[in-house]
Amino acid sequence: MHDWIGNTLGFAELTASYCQAKKLQPTFLLESCKEGPSWACLSTDKWSRHGYYNNFFVTKVQDFLHYIDRVGGAYLFRWGDNLVQSAAVQIFMTKEQVHKFEDWTYQHATLHADGTLWFGGLSTGSLDLNATAVAEEFVRQHKSLTKGVW
Numbered sequence: 001m002h003d004w005i006g007n008t009l010g011f012a013e014l015t016a017s018y019c020q021a022k023k024l025q026p027t028f029l030l031e032s033c034k035e036g037p038s039w040a041c042l043s044t045d046k047w048s049r050h051g052y053y054n055n056f057f058v059t060k061v062q063d064f065l066h067y068i069d070r071v072g073g074a075y076l077f078r079w080g081d082n083l084v085q086s087a088a089v090q091i092f093m094t095k096e097q098v099h100k101f102e103d104w105t106y107q108h109a110t111l112h113a114d115g116t117l118w119f120g121g122l123s124t125g126s127l128d129l130n131a132t133a134v135a136e137e138f139v140r141q142h143k144s145l146t147k148g149v150w
Contacts, residue, residue, distance in 0.1 A: 003049045004119060007078045012049075015087050016042035018067050029090035051086035061088040103127040105134045109142055117142040 016039050019026055032048045033041030041047065065084070073079040089098060102125040109120040122138050124131040 003083050008049050009077050011079050012042040012047040026091040027094050051082040105131045
């Protein structure tokens, strides 16, 4: 899924700054750049903002988390756990250490006061036998299908 650009302002730049200050070479973070892997591409408008649905907390990245906390990005810019944890995975882990679960479907919907879909989407698992029914219910319930566009 891709985070909304409004919730990622300054995050790519901060992440690049952190990695450079700590002399870290991310394992595959720079592959998320639309114009090819380089530190220069880590800016809000050039970065894909791709993240993983992730409720698994990565504990070996405490220094990175404290750095983000000191900057106040979660409070000032609404940088969420998806954004922060996805960057941490792409900095500190190899692709071989990352597993994409495909046997279930995830949906997220932020609604207006009148119940209409404001923001969100649906990420269907390719191995989820119930994915079509979930997608149809999402469309019925929200009168919209924003699949993969977060």
